[in-house]
Amino acid sequence: MRTLQSETEFEQLKNNDKVIFLFSADWCPDCRVIEPVLPEIENKYHEYLFVYVDRDQFIEICAANDIFGIPSFLAYDNGTELGRFVSKDRKTQEEIEQFIDNLS
Helix, strand or coil, rough: EEEEEECCHHHHHHHCCCCEEEECCCCCHHHHHHHHHHHHHHHHHHCCCEEEEEEECCCHHHHHHCCCCCCEEEECCCCCEEEEEECCCCHHHHHHHHHHCCCC
């Protein structure tokens, strides 16, 4: 999974690619729970670029996109928001895959 490096990169990726941003943090126990299944999810949905966004490093991006709980997912295709799976609740692999399957 690619790691976001800057706010500029966030804007470029969001506007030019089919991308799913994962908002997370090193200290988040629910984020650690899904970590082992992320490579499998990435392989299954190879049409998306998956980008890790550190919530603490990019708090402004989180606030601007109403990301107030982690882990959360935000999907874009060429600047259009396709969907969001945003909450503070723990997420299962099945829930994440269902979210991606329902993106239009």
